[in-house]
Amino acid sequence: MTALFALLHNGLVDVVRRGEPATGPNASLGAAYKRFLCARDALTLIYRNIVRKDLMRRVIHPEIYAAYAGTNPDFIDRPAPSNSGATSRGIREHGGWQIPLEFSHGAFRFGHAMVRPEYVINDLATHDLNNTLEKNSANDPVNMPLDATWIVRWSYFFEIKGSRPNFSRRIGPFLSDGLGNDQFFPAVDQTNRVGLLYRDLLGSALAGLWSVDALIAEIAVRRPHFIGISRLLADRPYRVRELRNWLPSVPNYGGLTTEDIETLANDPPLPFFILFEAMQQPHSEGMHLGPLGSIIVSEVIFGALANDELPAGNSSASLTEALAEVSAEYYPTNVFEEVPEIERMDQLAEFIAEIAGLRQAVPAFL
Known part of the structure; x- marks a missing residue:
């Protein structure tokens, strides 16, 4: 997953570079830093959109998800007016809200x-859980870095073009x-x-x-x-x-x-x-x-999303609109026009395959 989002970041940098004004000093250090900042904000918005609309939808009880996934959810664990001056459970006296x-x-x-007890990684290998847990540089330094049997084929982890992944x-x-x-x-x-x-x-x-x-x-x-x-x-x-x-x-x-x-x-x-x-x-x-687990998880995850430091993440009706707002903070034109409305991990994997030129990769990316 870390590698996947690194590929997304680098692909977004290329997207921004292609969309930059042709007359700008694209080769300067300042332009490169602005490009990085813009791509970082875009990646953050895409990630949070997937957490909200894909991950949370799958793991949260449907009725609880409906209560928290909309705009301005009514959180339980936030400061509330009180005649006694008391604060709610998640508020600490000096540090503000903290994860309960x-x-x-x-x-x-x-x-x-x-x-799962085992995972099909790609067309080359299936790894059981013990093998996966022990595969790190502390336990097995001789066999590092990881070989091609550990390169993930993402259709084995997300439903891409009818694939049956590792549920x-x-x-x-x-x-x-x-x-x-x-x-x-x-x-x-x-x-x-x-x-x-x-x-x-x-x-x-x-x-x-x-x-x-x-x-x-x-x-x-x-x-x-x-x-x-x-x-x-x-x-x-x-x-x-x-x-x-x-x-x-x-x-x-x-x-x-x-x-x-x-x-x-x-x-x-x-x-x-x-x-x-x-x-x-x-x-x-x-x-x-169930409902209790869903309430606790929703309070924290949706609460974190509601306190998003990127204004575009909260004020926009769609990812496309949010990306346009982010682009406008850095450039006179929308450099993210070619980025689709990404709400699910399968859509993300397919988008990365496109912008990173990985559709024909060996071992297979998708």
Whole structure:
């Protein structure tokens, strides 16, 4: 992905260069720096447009996505007028708004559950997760840099011209075996438990997150319609019963005592509940986050987008319009006229293949 966006950046620099006024001092250092700044702003807008319209649409519960994806969403976790002078949960006394721990140590860990046990990289190779995790300069310096078997063919990761890519695992309270490997995720405390899932749960316990019950109660006061979307959130006895019945039924969670099960059912760790909630969604079962996970993730990601430092990112109705505004800050003409309306990763890969001359690349780019 880093290489992909580096290609986009360099391609946009070329796009800007072709669109610059012919009479300008194009070879000067000042012109090159302006070209870089313009391309950087354009890349930022494209990236954020994809996050908003592709990534978030796929991982967020549809009703929560609809509430946050539009213009001027009504955020829960922002400063609110108060007679007592108190501030909302995400506001720190001296530092302004910060990412809540319930996001960083709780809900956003859902991505770990989506990791596949293996990936088809290109027409040359399929790599299992263990091989992928160990392939770095610290573990395997002799075989660096990476060879051609690691050059990604993007139609194996995004749906391009009818391709069937490496879809992620459904979201649920299970991780691929490679993420439990004691070589990559060794024990960190006296329990000698290994694996990424244990680290996620331990981190959430040490961070002192709000409990699931407390989060639901607070959201119910401020946005009751969000809680009404899900019986798992609105009906606590039902929530406890679902957890109590599920925990002893899964071999992976064996060894739990009756007391353990009762404790976890009544007060589930937030990262675990976010995964459980996603798995329990009627008619989607792990295809996206449930309402609680979606609210926490949306508050942070859409909140960051709303606080965009590029005015064009918030004031424009489309990417095309935003790019035209950015261009106008640097040049008298629109240097981005040839850039299409890019909203999805497959569109981005195809655009990069065009501007970087990679349609006939070997190994294949698309």
